[in-house]
Amino acid sequence: MKISNESIIEMYTKMLKIRQFETRAMNLFAEGQIPGFVHLYIGEEAVATGACSNLKEDDYITSTHRGHGHIIAKGGDLNFMMAELFGRETGYCKGKGGSMHIADATKGILGANGIVGAGQNIAVGAGLAAQYKGTDQVCVCFFGDGATNQSTFHEGLNLASIWKLPVVFVCENNGYGISLSQAKHQSVTDISVRAVSYNIPGVTVDGNDVFAVYEAVGEAVVRARKGQGPSLIECKTYRWRGHFEGDPTTYRPAGELEQWKKKDPLPRMEKYVFENNVMTKEEVEKLKDDVDKMVEDAVNFALESKKPSMSSAVEDVYTDIVEEARLR
Amino acid sequence: MRELTYGQGINEALRIKMLENPDVLIFGEDVGFYGGCFGVTAGLFAEFGEKRVRDTPISEGAIIGAAVGAAAAGLRPIPELMFIDFLTVGMDQLVNQAAKMRYMFGGKITLPIVVRLPSGGGVRAAAQHSQSLEGWLTHVPGLKVVYPSNPQDAIGLMLTAIDDDNPVMYIENKTLYGVLGEVEDEVKPIPFGKANIKKEGNDVTIITYGKEVYYALKAAEILGKDGIDVEVIDLRSLYPLDKETIFNSIKKTHKAVIVSQEAKRGSYTGELAAIIAEEAFYECDAPIKRVGALNTPIPFSAELEDYVLPNEVDIIQAVKSLF
Numbered sequence: 226m227k228i229s230n231e232s233i234i235e236m237y238t239k240m241l242k243i244r245q246f247e248t249r250a251m252n253l254f255a256e257g258q259i260p261g262f263v264h265l266y267i268g269e270e271a272v273a274t275g276a277c278s279n280l281k282e283d284d285y286i287t288s289t290h291r292g293h294g295h296i297i298a299k300g301g302d303l304n305f306m307m308a309e310l311f312g313r314e315t316g317y318c319k320g321k322g323g324s325m326h327i328a329d330a331t332k333g334i335l336g337a338n339g340i341v342g343a344g345q346n347i348a349v350g351a352g353l354a355a356q357y358k359g360t361d362q363v364c365v366c367f368f369g370d371g372a373t374n375q376s377t378f379h380e381g382l383n384l385a386s387i388w389k390l391p392v393v394f395v396c397e398n399n400g401y402g403i404s405l406s407q408a409k410h411q412s413v414t415d416i417s418v419r420a421v422s423y424n425i426p427g428v429t430v431d432g433n434d435v436f437a438v439y440e441a442v443g444e445a446v447v448r449a450r451k452g453q454g455p456s457l458i459e460c461k462t463y464r465w466r467g468h469f470e471g472d473p474t475t476y477r478p479a480g481e482l483e484q485w486k487k488k489d490p491l492p493r494m495e496k497y498v499f500e501n502n503v504m505t506k507e508e509v510e511k512l513k514d515d516v517d518k519m520v521e522d523a524v525n526f527a528l529e530s531k532k533p534s535m536s537s538a539v540e541d542v543y544t545d546i547v548e549e550a551r552l553r
Numbered sequence: 554m555r556e557l558t559y560g561q562g563i564n565e566a567l568r569i570k571m572l573e574n575p576d577v578l579i580f581g582e583d584v585g586f587y588g589g590c591f592g593v594t595a596g597l598f599a600e601f602g603e604k605r606v607r608d609t610p611i612s613e614g615a616i617i618g619a620a621v622g623a624a625a626a627g628l629r630p631i632p633e634l635m636f637i638d639f640l641t642v643g644m645d646q647l648v649n650q651a652a653k654m655r656y657m658f659g660g661k662i663t664l665p666i667v668v669r670l671p672s673g674g675g676v677r678a679a680a681q682h683s684q685s686l687e688g689w690l691t692h693v694p695g696l697k698v699v700y701p702s703n704p705q706d707a708i709g710l711m712l713t714a715i716d717d718d719n720p721v722m723y724i725e726n727k728t729l730y731g732v733l734g735e736v737e738d739e740v741k742p743i744p745f746g747k748a749n750i751k752k753e754g755n756d757v758t759i760i761t762y763g764k765e766v767y768y769a770l771k772a773a774e775i776l777g778k779d780g781i782d783v784e785v786i787d788l789r790s791l792y793p794l795d796k797e798t799i800f801n802s803i804k805k806t807h808k809a810v811i812v813s814q815e816a817k818r819g820s821y822t823g824e825l826a827a828i829i830a831e832e833a834f835y836e837c838d839a840p841i842k843r844v845g846a847l848n849t850p851i852p853f854s855a856e857l858e859d860y861v862l863p864n865e866v867d868i869i870q871a872v873k874s875l876f
Contacts, residue, residue: 336654349619
């Protein structure tokens with residue numbers, strides 16, 4: 226596998242952006258500045274980055290409740306994302322969606338999704354549209370191990386397989402469906418074995434190795450673009466934080482998180498760029514500073530943005546009907 | 554003028570839009586080669602091919618979910634659920650996805666979907682193939698809901714539905730598929746939110762839609778012989794709702810009877826009664842009456858089903874109770 230230095234730097238930048246965005250969101254939530262539920266992607270950065278680095282701007286993704294990483298990796302704008310987390314009118318969804326519902330149709334991001342497993346069939350529909358129109362677009366469908374027990378997993382993979390749709394199903398097996406460990410929620414260890422049921426390729430890769438993810442998803446994307454149908458890629462990874470911020474994570478065995486932190490995808494990438502002379506130490510330090518600044522700018526953008534006007538509450542339900550708002 | 558059945562009317566509208574717009578496609582269980590469980594898509598597979606008239610596995614979640622994704626990516630899908638009862642299996646995709654995505658995403662996504670939903674009892678299909686579930690759908694912000702009662706409206710509402718940029722629930726009554734009706738030679742779209750006064754009258758307003766329009770007209774005829782002059786409104790569109798036509802009629806008659814085939818508890822008729830109570834209470838000189846099915850699952854035996862579902866006798870009783 227030959228990847229240009231430029232692409233490697235781009236991948237590393239995305240991973241740093243995700244880590245820093247999430248770390249900042251974690252702190253802002255703890256300070257009470259961000260309301261609602263926040264599900265963080267820290268520790269899983271290599272999956273979204275490796276997968277999305279195979280995609281073009283007009284390719285599609287469907288995301289999950291833990292969606293910030295996917296959106297950043299697909300080119301989402303940090304300012305609009307952060308403003309949405311704050312519920313501001315400049316946010317991606319004008320403050321109506323929040324962390325769990327960020328979308329950007331102009332970049333093929335068909336939405337984070339608060340319903341586990343709900344992206345499967347939507348991804349199939351996007352794949353159908355690409356096939357129907359005869360474009361070479363693909364859709365990458367992200368989901369966790371927990372989602373593979375939903376009926377939608379079966380329905381989506383089955384339909385994609387019989388219609389040979391250009392969909393790449395990327396399972397982020399982070400070991401837990403909320404509080405339930407994988408061993409307790411399903412009897413398989415490698416979720417990729419389920420691909421057999423749909424007569425499609427299924428592979429398991431180290432989800433903390435961005436190049437392993439990039440390569441496996443890349444092969445699946447090539448297949449999909451050629452009209453050879455869907456694939457299932459399982460990326461074994463781990464979420465460092467709880468299911469949501471505030472989750473006490475009492476269900477984790479002692480030492481498990483520490484073991485996984487040793488496999489942190491970011492230092493691995495840093496080591497790679499040094500050892501392969503992709504970047505110098507100074508360049509990496511500068512990149513980290515630049516990313517930190519981008520995230521700080523996003524926070525400031527959010528804080529300086531207006532809260533939504535009350536009249537916007539009744540807008541966007543339909544394209545053409547706006548009901549009367551309440552008088553107060 | 555010419556005669557078509559209700560089912561043929563739907564078919565004609567689908568065909569017109571498929572010829573007009575290459576982004577329109579149909580998919581669902583047995584809608585292709587087989588022509589649909591009720592024959593509504595007959596001939597379309599032969600004319601447009603398997604790319605545009607697609608058979609799906611028995612997978613209601615995938616049928617609706619794929620429509621959501623396809624619409625988000627620029628197509629105008631028309632998924633069919635063989636029976637409205639199967640909506641339960643695809644409900645998340647409809648309620649949490651189709652209905653909410655535009656709003657959740659700040660208006661930056663458009664979902665032009667028409668979900669075809671064969672509905673209603675009277676075919677001895679028992680509890681899981683006979684329900685009237687429009688009240689579930691009208692409850693959900695983000696969905697439009699229409700329910701034609703005759704071939705002309707079936708065509709006109711479908712033409713509008715396919716051109717609409719929002720998810721439209723197009724409810725069809727199964728017992729009406731074979732019913733003949735006059736249809737204009739030049740078909741035209743019927744705008745949503747425009748009710749149709751099927752019969753004018755001065756003494757009482759019956760507000761209804763779908764199959765119950767026929768029972769209401771029958772009841773009106775019988776009541777007319779007893780000197781009660783009934784006005785019958787066919788709503789056609791449940792959301793958006795033509796409140797103006799309803800209120801204008803009540804201003805004239807001062808009495809309202811609302812009829813649907815739904816189990817009465819929690820039904821859409823309750824919403825209609827509440828709207829009238831909130832916004833036209835002082836125009837009413839009698840209680841607002843509702844006629845619906847009994848609050849039971851739909852039974853199989855013909856005798857029991859006919860007893861559970863409302864008919865013209867129930868409507869006549871409800872009207873007479875106001876005088």
